[in-house]
Amino acid sequence: MATHAGTHDDHDAxxxxxxxxxxxxxxxxxxxxxxxxxLIMFFIGGSMAMIIRAxxxxxxxxxxxxxxxxxxxxxxxxxxxFGAVMPAFVGLANWMVPLMVGAPDMAxxxxxxxxxxxxxxxxxxxxxxxxxPGGAPAAGWVMYPPLVLQGGDSIAFMIFAIHxxxxxxxxxxxxxxxxxxxxxxxxxxxxxxxxFVWTWLITAFLLIAVMPVLAGAVTMLLTDKFFGTSFxxxxxxxxxxLYQHIFWFFGHPEVYIMxxxxxxxxxxxxxxxxxxxxFGYKPMVYATASIAFLSxxxxxxxxxxxxxxxxxxxxxxxxxxxxxVPTGVKVFNWVTTMWKGSLTFETPMLFAVxxxxxFTIGGxxxxxxxxxxxxxxxxxxxxxxxxxxYVLVSGAVFGIMAGTYYWIPKWTxxxxxERWGKIHFWNSVIAVNVLFFPQHFLGLAGMPRRIPDxxxxxxxxxxxxxxxxxxxxxxxxxxxxxxxxxxxxxxxKASARVWEGARGLEWxxxxxxxHHTFEVPPVxxxxxxxxxDVSH
Amino acid sequence: MSxxxxxxxxxxxxxxxxxxxxxxxxxxxxxxWQLNMTEGASPLSHQVxxxxxxxxxxxxxxxxxxxxxxxxxxxxxxKSRGAVAETWTHNTRLEVxxxxxxxxxxxxLALPATRILINESNTGDAGLTVxxxxxxxxxxxxxxxxxxxxxxxxxxxxxxxxxxxxxxxLDSGINPRSLKSKTGYDDYLLNVNHALxxxxxxxxxxxxTADDVIHGWWVPALxxxxxxxxxxxxxxxxxxxTPGTYRGQCAQLCGQDHAYMPIVIKxxxxxxxxxxxxxxxxxxxxxxxxxxxxxxxxxxPAPQG
Numbered sequence: 001m002a003t004h005a006g007t008h009d010d011h012d013a014x015x016x017x018x019x020x021x022x023x024x025x026x027x028x029x030x031x032x033x034x035x036x037x038x039l040i041m042f043f044i045g046g047s048m049a050m051i052i053r054a055x056x057x058x059x060x061x062x063x064x065x066x067x068x069x070x071x072x073x074x075x076x077x078x079x080x081x082f083g084a085v086m087p088a089f090v091g092l093a094n095w096m097v098p099l100m101v102g103a104p105d106m107a108x109x110x111x112x113x114x115x116x117x118x119x120x121x122x123x124x125x126x127x128x129x130x131x132x133p134g135g136a137p138a139a140g141w142v143m144y145p146p147l148v149l150q151g152g153d154s155i156a157f158m159i160f161a162i163h164x165x166x167x168x169x170x171x172x173x174x175x176x177x178x179x180x181x182x183x184x185x186x187x188x189x190x191x192x193x194x195x196f197v198w199t200w201l202i203t204a205f206l207l208i209a210v211m212p213v214l215a216g217a218v219t220m221l222l223t224d225k226f227f228g229t230s231f232x233x234x235x236x237x238x239x240x241x242l243y244q245h246i247f248w249f250f251g252h253p254e255v256y257i258m259x260x261x262x263x264x265x266x267x268x269x270x271x272x273x274x275x276x277x278x279f280g281y282k283p284m285v286y287a288t289a290s291i292a293f294l295s296x297x298x299x300x301x302x303x304x305x306x307x308x309x310x311x312x313x314x315x316x317x318x319x320x321x322x323x324x325v326p327t328g329v330k331v332f333n334w335v336t337t338m339w340k341g342s343l344t345f346e347t348p349m350l351f352a353v354x355x356x357x358x359f360t361i362g363g364x365x366x367x368x369x370x371x372x373x374x375x376x377x378x379x380x381x382x383x384x385x386x387x388x389x390y391v392l393v394s395g396a397v398f399g400i401m402a403g404t405y406y407w408i409p410k411w412t413x414x415x416x417x418e419r420w421g422k423i424h425f426w427n428s429v430i431a432v433n434v435l436f437f438p439q440h441f442l443g444l445a446g447m448p449r450r451i452p453d454x455x456x457x458x459x460x461x462x463x464x465x466x467x468x469x470x471x472x473x474x475x476x477x478x479x480x481x482x483x484x485x486x487x488x489x490x491x492x493k494a495s496a497r498v499w500e501g502a503r504g505l506e507w508x509x510x511x512x513x514x515h516h517t518f519e520v521p522p523v524x525x526x527x528x529x530x531x532x533d534v535s536h
Numbered sequence: 537m538s539x540x541x542x543x544x545x546x547x548x549x550x551x552x553x554x555x556x557x558x559x560x561x562x563x564x565x566x567x568x569w570q571l572n573m574t575e576g577a578s579p580l581s582h583q584v585x586x587x588x589x590x591x592x593x594x595x596x597x598x599x600x601x602x603x604x605x606x607x608x609x610x611x612x613x614x615k616s617r618g619a620v621a622e623t624w625t626h627n628t629r630l631e632v633x634x635x636x637x638x639x640x641x642x643x644x645l646a647l648p649a650t651r652i653l654i655n656e657s658n659t660g661d662a663g664l665t666v667x668x669x670x671x672x673x674x675x676x677x678x679x680x681x682x683x684x685x686x687x688x689x690x691x692x693x694x695x696x697x698x699x700x701x702x703x704x705x706l707d708s709g710i711n712p713r714s715l716k717s718k719t720g721y722d723d724y725l726l727n728v729n730h731a732l733x734x735x736x737x738x739x740x741x742x743x744x745t746a747d748d749v750i751h752g753w754w755v756p757a758l759x760x761x762x763x764x765x766x767x768x769x770x771x772x773x774x775x776x777x778t779p780g781t782y783r784g785q786c787a788q789l790c791g792q793d794h795a796y797m798p799i800v801i802k803x804x805x806x807x808x809x810x811x812x813x814x815x816x817x818x819x820x821x822x823x824x825x826x827x828x829x830x831x832x833x834x835x836x837p838a839p840q841g
Contacts, residue, residue, distance in 0.1 A: 059712040059713070059724065059725075060703070060704070060708070060710075060711070060712045061704060061705065061706045061707070061708075062706075062707070064706075065706055065792070066792045066793060066794075066795065066796075067791075067792040070789070070791075070792060070794075138791075138792070139789065139791075140789045144749075144750060144789075146748065146749045146750070146766065147749040147750065147789065147790060147791060150749070150791065234765075234766045234767020234768070235766075235767070239767065239768075240750060240765055240766060240767065240768075241765060241768070274613075274621065275615070275621040276621040276622060276623070277623065277625045278625070279624075279625060279626065279627075280625075280626050280627075280630075280631055281625065281626070282626070283626075283631045305752065305760075305761050305762060305763050305787075305788075306750075306763045306765060306770070307744075307762065307763060307765065307768060307769075307770035307771075310653065310654065310657045313653060313657075314650060314653065317646065317649065317650075317653075318646060321642045321645065321646060322642070324638065324642065325635060325638050325639055325642070328634065328638045329631065329634060329635060331602060332602070332630075332634045335602060335605050335606050335609065336630070338606065338609040338610070338613065339605070339609050339613065340609075340613055340619075340621070340622040341609070341613050341619070341621045341622070342613065342614075342615040342619045342620055342621040343609070343610060343613050343614050343615060343619065344614070344615045344616070345610075353606070353610070356606065357603060357606065360599070360602060360603075361599070364595035364598070364599065365595075367591065367595065367642075367645070368588065368591045368592065368595065371587060371588075371591055371645060371646075371649040372649060372653050373580075373583065373584045373587055373649055373652040373653050373656055373759075373760075374584055374587050374588045374591060374649070376584065376656070376759065376760035376761055376762075377573055377581075377584055377588065377756060377759065377760065377761070379752075379761055379787065380752055380754075380761065380787040380788055381787070441569075441570065441571045441572075444570070444571070444572050444573040445566040445567075445570035445571075445572075445573075445574075446565075446566045446574070446754075446756045446784070446785070447566070448752075448754070448785050448786065448787045448794075448795075449789075450789045450794060451785075451794060451795035452795055453704055453712075453725060453795050453796075454725060454795070455565075455566060455722070455723075455724055455725050455726045456568070456712050456713050456722045456724055457565070457566035457567050457568050457570065457722065458566060459568065460568055460569050461569065501621075
């Protein structure tokens with residue numbers, strides 16, 4: 001079999017550490033580095049969340065000064081978005097996209113190396129601002145002027161860090177598009193590709209479209225701050241709202257960048273553990289494309305309260321509500337995939353089921369937030385904080401964890417501990433609700449976001465939320481433990497297919513996947529692909 | 537299946553009790569363990585509350601259907617119960633149904649939302665105009681006109697009350713729960729030195745702007761928040777139907793003391809307001825005279841801050 005051709009590494013017998021990792025061009029090694037990097041960032045960003053929740057544990061100021069609290073909320077968001085969630089998805093794409101389409105590697109391996117190795121430098125720059133005079137940026141991750149321009153020189157470091165992350169993301173996206181469009185094995189038609197590949201293809205186009213917009217916005221901040229321009233300064237003829245329009249033109253597609261690959265992962269896992277093909281493959285692809293297209297037309301729903309004209313409010317309200325239609329289609333298709341299947345509940349499936357339920361709850365609050373008059377009460381409150389953490393933590397992050405448990409046997413050749421995987425799952429899924437569900441109540445009761453202290457009426461639910469926060473944070477140590485166990489200590493060998501219901505090219509290579517796979521394009525046999533009998 | 541009905545009933549019960557607990561909340565300020573949005577004290581806030589509850593119940597309904605189907609699937613189609621997977625992969629009629637039905641539901645939600653929004657954006661015919669200016673980290677209120685007559689120089693700064701400011705310092709040693717208003721309300725961080733006084737039963741137009749960075753002026757009882765953006769005027773309206781004290785906070789991150797610039801509105805009867813406004817105007821007039829003739833040592837009434 002062609003798929004076994006990669007098991008012998010005759011040309012470079014044993015590369016040195018620097019040669020293998022620093023000069024890495026292998027998609028599997030680079031994928032591993034992305035994943036390890038994102039896990040480290042997840043814990044750095046998470047420890048900032050712990051500081052936030054500790055300060056909010058009870059009313060009064062006990063631990064940190066308000067300005068430092070603002071630094072924490074700002075850095076927590078930047079690190080989680082750009083350091084944890086996005087690199088994790090790129091890591092999963094690096095590992096799985098070539099395996100799924102039958103490609104020998106990413107199309108542009110050296111650029112792949114570069115797009116990864118930029119990231120540690122970007123985050124050293126960003127994190128170094130914590131130790132600078134005047135402190136880290138503290139104007140929220142949205143960096144609204146004029147407030148952000150009151151920050152110290154550290155904002156220049158933040159802006160350069162964002163430029164670097166943008167360069168990295170754009171190069172990663174180009175690589176993924178080039179791989180998917182050029183390196184598919186013969187017979188792997190576009191409409192036979194796994195959903196994870198499809199969602200990443202669409203995500204990559206979103207990245208290329210919007211990262212330059214963000215770069216433009218922050219560059220204008222830079223010149224406003226240091227070179228005397230007045231793009232966003234009303235006193236100089238500029239407009240503070242111009243920034244918000246540009247930022248959210250990036251920012252809204254960005255939220256889909258953080259969720260579409262998770263949709264893809266869930267669309268792989270649910271059919272596998274239902275032992276039944278994905279229901280409505282083509283509608284799923286079209287729904288993903290529709291979501292991506294609509295994501296460019298809804299940015300001003302982040303700005304409903306800035307004083308937009310009535311016509312603008314109505315347009316953005318209707319467009320935002322419309323996004324729930326393709327999103328609903330995806331949820332209905334997942335549920336129908338489970339219907340009349342033959343279900344088992346290993347850890348990846350548990351996370352996938354939790355994803356569908358909790359992401360949908362985040363979708364419900366999203367529809368409520370789309371209604372402008374109601375948004376005038378929800379905006380900038382903990383209701384919003386609850387909403388986006390439901391879609392980002394129990395959405396995107398649960399998707400990443402589901403994918404990790406699903407594919408780690410393929411990566412390492414060993415089964416993770418199912419028992420500890422389940423312990424991790426149940427702790428996470430209960431804690432995440434204890435953490436974020438009460439935040440709906442706090443927001444509705446009138447608690448604004450980004451405040452370090454609050455009226456005593458908000459004390460009880462904040463304490464509940466903080467307890468959930470510490471619980472969730474601690475639970476993630478189980479995740480790390482299970483990964484370390486699987487990589488270094490696990491005894492149980494994984495088969496090539498790993499899961500009974502798994503279908504697709506990635507399951508035809510041995511576990512662990514050899515360093516080089518598909519050096520000769522695989523011959524696709526009937527029944528090998530998950531979606532090879534899609535007639536419409 | 538009987539147990540699906542039971543789960544549905546439990547969900548509805550939980551949601552219903554949430555709504556009921558919310559309904560008992562005080563109108564003017566948050567209360568401990570509050571679960572739901574305030575109904576507020578303005579025609580707009582009542583409409584917004586109704587829209588919010590309507591959207592909530594629609595979501596509960598969809599949730600019961602979707603999660604119910606998932607739960608049924610997870611119970612019935614387990615491999616451990618001998619379930620054998622079907623092989624069907626698509627059904628165009630189903631896809632069309634679950635595209636069209638959500639669109640109809642969305643239209644049903646969008647119609648009332650549009651109606652309320654059009655009402656909300658109509659700031660004409662106001663009996664009172666108040667200009668609100670956000671500063672780091674306090675609010676300034678200027679009375680512009682009342683019943684069609686320009687108000688002469690009535691305006692003041694409103695900032696966090698001294699006792700809250702003292703208690704909120706890091707390691708102040710003061711228990712936030714020890715702060716009480718005259719009526720015994722726990723007003724920590726929601727009390728100011730000078731409340732905004734407004735008449736009841738009067739349409740009030742608020743014109744909102746800021747002096748330094750963007751702030752957000754939000755009193756939940758009015759049913760909306762409005763960003764205060766330097767260089768721009770943002771207008772909204774409210775009409776309070778019951779006399780009382782209504783509290784809110786800055787909603788838009790505006791720097792280190794963002795949490796410490798609350799808003800307090802005191803709504804009084806139109807007659808009382810008339811009297812209060814006249815007194816403020818004559819004080820302002822006295823101030824002007826005092827300043828013009830430069831009788832510096834006169835112990836003029838402290839400028840109403």
